[in-house]
Amino acid sequence: xxxxxxxxxxxxxxxxxxxxxxPNSWQFIVAYLAILKLGHIALPLDTNYKSLExxxxxxxxxxxxxxxxxxxxxxxxxxxxxxxxxEDSLASKIATDFQKIRLPAKEQIASVVFTSGxxxxxxxxxxxxxxxxxxxxxxxxxxxxxxxxxxxISLPLSHWYGLVMGLAGVLYHGNTxxxxxxxDEEQTMQALASxxxxxxxxxxxxxxxxxxxxDDYDISGVRLCISGGSALPPEIWEQFKKRFGQEILECxxxxxxxRIASNLLNERIPGSPGRILPQVGVKFSEQxxxxxxxxxxxxxxxxxxxxxxxxxxxDGWWRTGDIGELQAGRIVLKGRAQERIRRFGYTISPRDIxxxxxKHPKVKxxxxxGQPKEGDPNDSLSFFITGNISEAEVSQFCKENLPYAxxxxxxxxxxxxxxxxxxxxxxxxxxxxxx
Numbered sequence: 001x002x003x004x005x006x007x008x009x010x011x012x013x014x015x016x017x018x019x020x021x022x023p024n025s026w027q028f029i030v031a032y033l034a035i036l037k038l039g040h041i042a043l044p045l046d047t048n049y050k051s052l053e054x055x056x057x058x059x060x061x062x063x064x065x066x067x068x069x070x071x072x073x074x075x076x077x078x079x080x081x082x083x084x085x086x087e088d089s090l091a092s093k094i095a096t097d098f099q100k101i102r103l104p105a106k107e108q109i110a111s112v113v114f115t116s117g118x119x120x121x122x123x124x125x126x127x128x129x130x131x132x133x134x135x136x137x138x139x140x141x142x143x144x145x146x147x148x149x150x151x152x153i154s155l156p157l158s159h160w161y162g163l164v165m166g167l168a169g170v171l172y173h174g175n176t177x178x179x180x181x182x183x184d185e186e187q188t189m190q191a192l193a194s195x196x197x198x199x200x201x202x203x204x205x206x207x208x209x210x211x212x213x214x215d216d217y218d219i220s221g222v223r224l225c226i227s228g229g230s231a232l233p234p235e236i237w238e239q240f241k242k243r244f245g246q247e248i249l250e251c252x253x254x255x256x257x258x259r260i261a262s263n264l265l266n267e268r269i270p271g272s273p274g275r276i277l278p279q280v281g282v283k284f285s286e287q288x289x290x291x292x293x294x295x296x297x298x299x300x301x302x303x304x305x306x307x308x309x310x311x312x313x314x315d316g317w318w319r320t321g322d323i324g325e326l327q328a329g330r331i332v333l334k335g336r337a338q339e340r341i342r343r344f345g346y347t348i349s350p351r352d353i354x355x356x357x358x359k360h361p362k363v364k365x366x367x368x369x370g371q372p373k374e375g376d377p378n379d380s381l382s383f384f385i386t387g388n389i390s391e392a393e394v395s396q397f398c399k400e401n402l403p404y405a406x407x408x409x410x411x412x413x414x415x416x417x418x419x420x421x422x423x424x425x426x427x428x429x430x431x432x433x434x435x
Contacts, residue, residue, distance in 0.1 A: 001086075002034040002035075003092075003098055004084075004088070004094055005038060005084070006094075006098040007094050008065065009065055009082075011098075014101070015039060015041050015109060017040070017041045017043050017062070017063040017112060018042060018063055019043040019065070019066035019067070019081065020044055021045040021066060021069075022067075022068065022086075023047045023181050023182070024153070024162075024179050024180065024182065027069065027086050028157050031086060032044070038100055039101030039102055039108065040101065041109045041126075043057075043063050044113060044159075044163060045058075045076075046158040046159070047072060048156075048421065054075055054076065057114060057124075058079045059079065061112065061124055061303075064081065065081055065082040066084070069087065070087070106128055108129050110129045110131075110132055111127050111163060112124050112302045113158070115160075115255050123307055124301060124303070124304070125256055125300075125301055126298060126301070127164070127298050128298075131164075131297075131298055132168045133168070133172065134294075134296050135165065135258045136172045137172075138277050138278060139169070139277075142277065143224060143249070143265065146173060149223070150176040150177075150198050150199070151166065151176075151177055151198075152192065153170070153179055154181075154188065154202065155201070156421050161203070161228060165201060183209075185212065186213060189217045190217070192217065192222050193218055198224070199222070199223060199226065200224070200226065202227065202228075202229075203227070203423035204227045204228075204231065204232040204236070204250075205423040206423070207232065207240055208236060211236065211240060219244050219245075225247075227248050227251070228253065229424070230424055231333055232270075233358045234271040235358040237270035250263050250268070250272070251273050251274065252331060252333065253296070254320060257292045257318055257320055258296020258298070259277055259280075260282065260320075261273045261277055261330075261331045262274045262277055263275075271332065274331070275329060275331070276331065277294075279295055280293070284324065287323070288324065289321065289323060290320040290322045290324045290331070291320070293317055321338070322335070322336060323335055323337055323340060323349065335350045339369070340370070341368075341370030342370070342378065343378045343405045344404070344405045346405045350369065354366045354367065354368050356402055357385070357398070357402075360389065360393075362393065364386045365386040365417050366385050366386075367383075368381065368384075368408075369381075369384070369430060380409045381407070382409065382411075383410070384414055384425075384430055385412070385414070386413070389413070391411045394408075394411050394413075395411065410434055412434070
């Protein structure tokens with residue numbers, strides 16, 4: 001595949017961006033590794049993107065070329081990039097003698113991946129080879145992740161979590177990878193119960209869905225169930241342990257900062273993503289924002305130095321946008337900086353409210369959002385809730401169990417809370433539902 005690409009794009013003096021548009025598949029992995037072998041930059045494109053989203057990404061980054069399959073060829077046909085089909089490379093007989101671009105690992109960009117864009121437009125984040133390897137190594141040390149592990153991955157490889165903490169780790173250790181095209185709760189439970197999987201890692205909301213599986217499965221052969229991407233409610237942690245005997249190991253980081261903290265094998269505390277990882281420096285701003293320095297912090301937003309600079313403090317700490325604190329040496333997250341709610345003289349963490357509401361047995365998922373009200377010092381408070389529960393039941397539960405300042409102004413019952421593929425709520429969409 002690398003030889004095929006080289007024949008198409010020719011020798012290049014500098015790194016070029018090459019897109020790849022595939023679902024989770026062996027073809028994705030081959031194309032990805034071929035791009036890295038040449039020394040270029042991989043731009044994984046999400047097959048779930050709508051045509052306008054896909055076009056916006058391609059037009060912003062302007063990849064030199066895109067590798068895809070016939071199923072997705074039409075989606076990328078009307079852009080400036082040359083499109084090559086994976087199938088064509090299989091029939092090619094090309095010499096394997098080609099030039100490769102090699103820079104120091106800290107300087108050579110391996111991938112450009114779009115951030116989740118929870119509260120704004122997604123940005124393209126660049127990652128060096130050193131970033132990828134450091135994240136794998138620091139977590140491997142804490143989790144005892146080694147060559148004997150086998151991983152089940154249904155995280156999208158087109159996003160940071162699946163690409164780095166899934167695929168890169170598997171390749172580094174030489175693990176066996178069981179790759180699912182997408183997440184399906186029944187298929188996942190069957191795989192976890194097969195006795196072939198030692199590590200399963202996914203976003204927190206996936207564990208909500210696994211609890212909805214009706215059949216009983218024995219997943220005691222799984223060594224680690226890892227949760228990342230967003231905070232895991234303690235109630236879900238307790239339910240999963242009671243149902244399956246598994247203490248979920250929660251960790252914390254972001255696509256920009258890399259991994260920051262993790263629970264330990266012998267210390268898995270619900271409600272906290274654990275202790276600060278080795279080589280990671282953390283401090284808190286006066287407003288409680290988590291500030292980070294580490295080898296995992298990415299080089300910056302791709303071709304966007306202004307956005308990169310705006311996310312650093314004057315003394316060189318990366319601003320995560322998360323509000324947190326240390327409790328008994330463990331980090332506890334209180335939500336995003338822009339999510340803080342001000343009511344009746346209090347600054348309230350939406351995460352605290354969500355976890356309190358989760359205690360109601362009929363609540364499956366909840367997202368709490370505050371919005372400023374014109375001429376009023378108090379933010380309005382909206383609860384978005386899924387589950388077999390009525391608005392009256394939610395209201396009564398809040399009156400009986402929550403402080404006055406935590407009680408909602410509006411309750412919106414939903415079949416599901418709209419989230420990104422990383423499990424983060426689509427705030428702009430939720431705002432349109434508040435009356």
